[in-house]
Amino acid sequence: MKILVINPGSTSTKLAVYENENPIWRESIAHPSKELAGFHHINEQYEYRRKCVHDTLEKAGIPLVFDAVIARGGLLKPTPGGVYQINERIKHDLWHADMEHASNLAAWIADEIAHCAGCPSYLADPVVTDELRDLARISGIPELPRISIFHALNSRAVSRSYAARIGRKYEELNLIVAHLGGGISVSAHHYGKVVDVNNALNGEGPFSPERAGTLPARQLVDMCFSGKYTYAEIRKMINGRGGLVAHLGTTDVQSIIRWAHAGAEKHKLVLDAMLYTVAKQVGAMHIALHGQTDAVILTGGIAFNDYCIQGLREWLEGLAPIVVIPGEDEMGALAMNALGVLRGELTLQEYAPETSSD
Numbered sequence: 001m002k003i004l005v006i007n008p009g010s011t012s013t014k015l016a017v018y019e020n021e022n023p024i025w026r027e028s029i030a031h032p033s034k035e036l037a038g039f040h041h042i043n044e045q046y047e048y049r050r051k052c053v054h055d056t057l058e059k060a061g062i063p064l065v066f067d068a069v070i071a072r073g074g075l076l077k078p079t080p081g082g083v084y085q086i087n088e089r090i091k092h093d094l095w096h097a098d099m100e101h102a103s104n105l106a107a108w109i110a111d112e113i114a115h116c117a118g119c120p121s122y123l124a125d126p127v128v129t130d131e132l133r134d135l136a137r138i139s140g141i142p143e144l145p146r147i148s149i150f151h152a153l154n155s156r157a158v159s160r161s162y163a164a165r166i167g168r169k170y171e172e173l174n175l176i177v178a179h180l181g182g183g184i185s186v187s188a189h190h191y192g193k194v195v196d197v198n199n200a201l202n203g204e205g206p207f208s209p210e211r212a213g214t215l216p217a218r219q220l221v222d223m224c225f226s227g228k229y230t231y232a233e234i235r236k237m238i239n240g241r242g243g244l245v246a247h248l249g250t251t252d253v254q255s256i257i258r259w260a261h262a263g264a265e266k267h268k269l270v271l272d273a274m275l276y277t278v279a280k281q282v283g284a285m286h287i288a289l290h291g292q293t294d295a296v297i298l299t300g301g302i303a304f305n306d307y308c309i310q311g312l313r314e315w316l317e318g319l320a321p322i323v324v325i326p327g328e329d330e331m332g333a334l335a336m337n338a339l340g341v342l343r344g345e346l347t348l349q350e351y352a353p354e355t356s357s358d
Contacts, residue, residue, distance in 0.1 A: 001342050002065065004117075005334045006053065006110050007072040008102040011036070013049055017062060018335040026331070029056055042100040049102075050109050069114040070338040071106035072330065073126025073153070075099045077353035081129040081152055081194065083337045084351050086111045086121040093353070103127075122348075124337035125152040127201075131193040136288070149201045150185035151300070152194070157333035158299045158325045159189055174289045176282055176320070178312075180302035181328070182251060183239075184208040184278060188285035196288040198281060203238040206277035209251035209302075212242030213277060244270060257307045275308060279315035286319055293320040300328055 007014040011033070017025040029052050039045045057064070070083075075097045076090065084090060086107045094104040107123050114121035129152035137145045155177040156170070163170040171192035178186045184207075185200035198205025198213075207213035215238075224234055237246065245251050247270045260268035286293050296316060302308050303326035313322055340346035 001067045003335050003338045004066045004069045005331045008106050016331040064117045066117045066119050068338045069110045070122040070334045071110035072103045073123040074104035078130035079353050080131050081125045082349035083124045083341050125156050133195045136196045147199050149199050150197045151179035153333050154328040155187050173294045176285045177297045180300035182210050186281040188288040205281050207243040209244045212238045275311040295321045295323050297323045299325045
C-alpha cells in the first residue's frame, strides 16, 4: 500500500510517502515569512500551498499513484477520535473554522490530490477530538463548558504502540498520556476513548513552555479589567507568551536546565513547578480512570530530557508503571491510521459533530 501524508504547519508543509509501514520519502517545504506576508487569512494560502505540494512531488519524481492520501486533522467541530474519509462537510467546516491554523488546509489539499490519484482521502485524530464524559464537560459556570483540545494524534499513536508492545489492544487498557511539548496535554484513555483531558491550547491544566495553563480566576479577571492590557495581549499571555517564557524569557527547556545546574535558583524553581503541575494533572486523570491506571506514558519533545523525566518519576512513583516514548511522529501516526483502514483493521468514523459522545 502506498500512502501520501500531508501535514501543514505555520511555516512549513511536511510530506511523506509510505509503502505499508515504511517511509520511502520525506520532505519539508519551508514557507518563508516574506512569502506568507501577503496572505491575511489562512484560507488565502490554499492555492499557494497546493501548488508547493504538487511542485515538490513532481520535482521528486513521485507520480500521483497512491492507495490513500491522509491529512493532518484541522480545527473541525468537536468530534470523536478515529479516521474520517474527507467529504464536503469536513471541508466546509475547516474552511469556516472558528480558529485559523494551516492544518485546516490539509484536508483540502489531500482531497484534491486523492481525486487526481483516484484514491480515498482521510484525516485522523484531529486536535479537537472530543470523547469527554458528560460529567467532565461541566464547569462551575454553565456558559463555560470544558472543551477538549489536545495532542490527540500522538497520544493515541503512542498508546497503540505501547499496547502492541505488551501484546494487548489499545481498547483493553486504561492509560494516562502526558504529551510534553510547547503545549502540554494529559489525557485519560479508558478502553480506547479519551474520557477526560485538559484543554492544552486555551488555558487549562499544566503550564508549559509557552502556555499559561490553569490560572487563578479572580486574579485573571482583575487583570483583564485593569486597563493595562488589550484583549489580544491577554490572549497571548494564555497561549504564546505564558508558562516558562513568561517567567524565564525562553521556551528552551534544555537551556533552562543548564542554568539550573549552574546555580540559577529561579530557573530550577520554575521548571520544577511546571513538572509539578504535570504530575498533579496525571493524578487527576488517575481519578478519572477510577484509580485503575495500567500505565502512564510520557511523550513529546520534553520526554527526551532526563531531568524532566526523573522529576516526574519522583512525583508519580507508585501510581502506575511509567513508560517513556519520547518525541512525536505525526507523519508515521497518520500513515499507520490510513494503513489500518486500508487493511480493514480500523473502521472509518462518521463526521457528525452535532452528536455528543458519552
